[in-house]
Amino acid sequence: MSDAPHLADPDHNPSFTKAIFSGDIREDLIFPFPEPPAADKEAARAILDSFRSWAKDTVDARKHDHDGKFTDETRAGMAALGLMGLNIPEAYGGFGASARVFNRVFAEVGATDPALAVYFGAHQSIGCKGITLFGTEAQKRTHLPKCASGETIAAFCLTEPGSGSDAQAMRSTAVPAADGSHYVLNGEKIWISNAGYAGLFTVFAKAPVEVDGKTKQRVTAFIVDAHAPGVSLGQIERKMGIKASDTRTVTFENVRVPIGDRLGDVGSGFKIALEILNSGRLGLAAASTRGTRIMMRHALEHARQRKQFGRPIGSFEMIQRKVAAAAIDCYASDAAWMVTAAMVDRGGIDFSLETACCKIFASELASRTAQDTLQIAGGIGYSKEYPYEQFVRDARINMIFEGTNEILRALVALSALQQPGERLKALGEAFKNPLQSLGAIGSYIAGRAKRQLVKPEFTTVHPALRNEAEQVAEVIHALALAVESLLMAHGKEIIEKQFHQERLANAAIDIYLSVCTLARASAALETAAGDEAKAAPDLDCARLFVAAAARRSRRAVRALSRNQDARLKSVAERALASGSLCPELTIDG
Numbered sequence: 001m002s003d004a005p006h007l008a009d010p011d012h013n014p015s016f017t018k019a020i021f022s023g024d025i026r027e028d029l030i031f032p033f034p035e036p037p038a039a040d041k042e043a044a045r046a047i048l049d050s051f052r053s054w055a056k057d058t059v060d061a062r063k064h065d066h067d068g069k070f071t072d073e074t075r076a077g078m079a080a081l082g083l084m085g086l087n088i089p090e091a092y093g094g095f096g097a098s099a100r101v102f103n104r105v106f107a108e109v110g111a112t113d114p115a116l117a118v119y120f121g122a123h124q125s126i127g128c129k130g131i132t133l134f135g136t137e138a139q140k141r142t143h144l145p146k147c148a149s150g151e152t153i154a155a156f157c158l159t160e161p162g163s164g165s166d167a168q169a170m171r172s173t174a175v176p177a178a179d180g181s182h183y184v185l186n187g188e189k190i191w192i193s194n195a196g197y198a199g200l201f202t203v204f205a206k207a208p209v210e211v212d213g214k215t216k217q218r219v220t221a222f223i224v225d226a227h228a229p230g231v232s233l234g235q236i237e238r239k240m241g242i243k244a245s246d247t248r249t250v251t252f253e254n255v256r257v258p259i260g261d262r263l264g265d266v267g268s269g270f271k272i273a274l275e276i277l278n279s280g281r282l283g284l285a286a287a288s289t290r291g292t293r294i295m296m297r298h299a300l301e302h303a304r305q306r307k308q309f310g311r312p313i314g315s316f317e318m319i320q321r322k323v324a325a326a327a328i329d330c331y332a333s334d335a336a337w338m339v340t341a342a343m344v345d346r347g348g349i350d351f352s353l354e355t356a357c358c359k360i361f362a363s364e365l366a367s368r369t370a371q372d373t374l375q376i377a378g379g380i381g382y383s384k385e386y387p388y389e390q391f392v393r394d395a396r397i398n399m400i401f402e403g404t405n406e407i408l409r410a411l412v413a414l415s416a417l418q419q420p421g422e423r424l425k426a427l428g429e430a431f432k433n434p435l436q437s438l439g440a441i442g443s444y445i446a447g448r449a450k451r452q453l454v455k456p457e458f459t460t461v462h463p464a465l466r467n468e469a470e471q472v473a474e475v476i477h478a479l480a481l482a483v484e485s486l487l488m489a490h491g492k493e494i495i496e497k498q499f500h501q502e503r504l505a506n507a508a509i510d511i512y513l514s515v516c517t518l519a520r521a522s523a524a525l526e527t528a529a530g531d532e533a534k535a536a537p538d539l540d541c542a543r544l545f546v547a548a549a550a551r552r553s554r555r556a557v558r559a560l561s562r563n564q565d566a567r568l569k570s571v572a573e574r575a576l577a578s579g580s581l582c583p584e585l586t587i588d589g
Helices: 016-020 038-058 061-067 072-080 099-112 114-127 129-134 137-149 269-305 317-346 352-382 388-399 405-432 438-453 463-496 498-527 536-558 565-578
Strands: 154-157 173-176 182-193 200-211 214-225 231-233 247-258
Touching: 016 352, 016 405, 016 463, 016 498, 038 072, 038 099, 061 114, 061 388, 072 114, 099 114, 099 269, 099 317, 114 129, 114 137, 114 154, 114 182, 114 200, 114 269, 114 388, 129 137, 129 200, 129 214, 129 269, 154 182, 173 214, 182 200, 182 214, 200 247, 200 269, 214 247, 214 269, 269 317, 269 352, 269 388, 317 352, 317 498, 317 536, 352 388, 352 405, 352 498, 405 463, 405 498, 463 498, 463 536, 498 536, 498 565
Parallel strands: 154 200, 173 200
Antiparallel strands: 173 182, 182 247, 200 214, 231 247
16 A cells, blocks of 8 residues: 655656657556556455445435435445545555555446545545645645545635636635735635535635746645635535535635645646646546446346347347447556556656546546447436436536546647657757757658658567557557657647647547557466467457557548648638528528
8 A cells, every 4th residue: 555656747757658659669657467466456355345335225326316415324434434535645544545446446436426436536536635745744644634534525626717727817816914924815616526515625826926036926726724714605506417416616705824734835736736637537537437337237237138029139239339339448448547557656657648548538438338328228218217317417527527528638639749849849959050960960860760660569468469569559650750740830830730639639548548458458368378268358358449449540640631620610610600500401591
C-alpha cells in the first residue's frame, strides 16, 4: 500500500502518448502487463468482499435515483467500511491504497450505483486529493484524518458560470488582508458535487502575485471551511442522471481564509487543478468500464431468456454484434486503466495524457453500452420498471465530468504536439543562421530521412500477436510523419485546427488502447505457455480490437491531409448564423 506522491512532471518524466507523436514506442512504460503485487490482490479482495456484502443489503440504486438522495445508512456505511479514506495515506488515518486497488474499488462502487461513485470520488479523487498531493504537513495532519474517517466530506470547487473548461477565465478572487493573516475570498462556483455534504472545499480563485515587477492575478488553491461565515449553498440541481449525488452552486462572500490554508504557492492553482484531475479521471475510466460489464450482464440475461421466432434473441447476429463490440472494448479499456494505474504507482512517469485517453474511451464505451442494452431489452428498456433507462441517464454524465471529452481531446493533441513542435522551432532558428548551424540542420535532415524509412517496431509483444503489433507500429509511423507535415503546414495556427486535433487525439487513444491490449494479451499467452487455445478469450478480444482500432487510426491520419473540413465548416457556420440546421423542404413553402 503506497502513499508516495505520484506527480507527473512533463519536462522530465517520460510519456508513452507524447512519444508516439515523434514515432517512438516506449514499450518499457507498458510492458510487461502489470501483475498486481500479492498485497494489492489481498487488499482488493478483502475490500471488494466487504463492500459487496454490505451493498447487497444496503445500496438500492433505483431508490436513490427515485428519491434523489442517499439514505443516512448508506453514507454511514461507506465511512464505517473505511472507504472514505481508501487512498489517503496511512500516516493520516487512511488505508493508503495503491492506484490499482483504489481504482478497482472505485469501479465496483460505480458499477453498483453511479451516484454513490460520485459521492465517493468527489470526496477522495478530487475533493481532498489536493491536500494529499500538495498540502503542508500541518495541513495534512489537520484535515486528512477527518476526511479519512468520513467525519469530513470534501468537495472540489473549480467551475464557474463563466469558466468551465477555461479555468484561466475564472472570476473568483482571493485578496490578501493588509496584515497578511488571511485572504478574503469572493466568487461563485457551480456544479459542485458533494456540496451539501461537504465540510471542506478545495477552492480555486485568482490571487495577486508579483511577476517581473508587475502585479498579476494568478489562479491559486485554497482549503476552505464549508461552514465558514460567508459560504452559502444553492438548491440541489435537478439532474438527468446520478440524481442522488448532491450537486449545487456554492457562493463565497467575503469569506476569511487563513493564510495557512492556502494550498501550494500563489499562482500554482492551475497546475494543482490539473494534477488533481489527472488522477480523478482514472477512477471515472475504471467505473465506466466496470459499469459496462454490469449493464451488459442484464442485457445478456435478457437475450438468453427472451424468445422471438422460436429462439432466444441472443442467437441473432445483430444482437451478438452488440455483445461482442462491448466485450472487445471492455477488454481493451480494462487493460488501459490497469496499465495507467501501474504508471501512477511506479511514479516518475507523465501519465497525464494516458488518464485522459482512458477517460475518453471508457466514458464513451459506457454511454454506448447503455444505449445498446436498452435496445436489446426492446420496449421494456424504455420503462422505468426496469434498470435500462437509468443506465442511459447515469452513464451520460461521464463524457462531461472532469473535463469534457472534447476538451480532453484537445489536451491530448496539443500536449503531444509540443515535443515535435519544439524540434521544428529549433530547426527554424537554425535556418536563420545556416552557416553556423549546419550540424543541427544536417542532423535534422538525417533524422527525418531515417524516420521516413525506418518504422518503429515492438520487441516485447508475444510472437502470436506479431501481425497486430505490426499494424500498430505502422500507424505510429504514419502518425509521426503526418504530425511533422501538419506542423510545417500550420505552425502555431494548429491551436485553431480542432478538426485536426480531434483526429490526432482519436488516433492516439486507439494506439494507446491497442498497445495496452497487446500487453494484456501477451501476458495471457505467457500464462498459457503459448497455448493459443487456452488464451483464446484474450486473443479473440485483442485481435478484434487492434484490427478495428488500426482501421480507425489509419482513417484519422489520412484525413489530416485529405478531408472536407472547409465544407464541414461552411455547413456549421451557415447553421450557426441562420439558426436553421439545413435547407428546408420545398413543401414547407
